Amino acid sequence: MKLYYVAYSRKIPMPFIYKLTNKVTCKYYVGKSEQAFCMRWKQLFTCKSNTKISNAIEDSNITDWTFEVLELIDINMTNDILNHVLNREAYWIVKLDSINKGYNVLVDKTRVF
Numbered sequence: 001m002k003l004y005y006v007a008y009s010r011k012i013p014m015p016f017i018y019k020l021t022n023k024v025t026c027k028y029y030v031g032k033s034e035q036a037f038c039m040r041w042k043q044l045f046t047c048k049s050n051t052k053i054s055n056a057i058e059d060s061n062i063t064d065w066t067f068e069v070l071e072l073i074d075i076n077m078t079n080d081i082l083n084h085v086l087n088r089e090a091y092w093i094v095k096l097d098s099i100n101k102g103y104n105v106l107v108d109k110t111r112v113f
Contacts, residue, residue, distance in 0.1 A: 016071060018067060021068070030098045
């Protein structure tokens with residue numbers, strides 16, 4: 001609960017990097033968000049698109065999935081918040097190899113780690 005408290009005791013959104021894991025297949029998706037954790041979870045399961053992660057979600061039950069926060073991003077560290085968040089997302093995609101072992105499809109090769 002400490003993580004939840006830290007993120008929501010702030011007056012401004014705190015970006016974070018998350019991992020959505022299918023417990024049946026052990027495949028996962030790494031993403032970023034500034035929304036509340038529960039809102040991002042709901043969006044993933046209700047907004048359909050023609051992507052690997054959306055198709056996998058559609059072919060499964062909600063109980064097949066776990067949602068975990070990998071990193072809370074301190075926006076006070078940088079003036080270029082968006083670029084910093086994108087760099088952190090790319091870092092985790094590469095670190096976890098979620099293109100080959102999961103549902104991510106692309107890492108921007110220009111990102112600096």
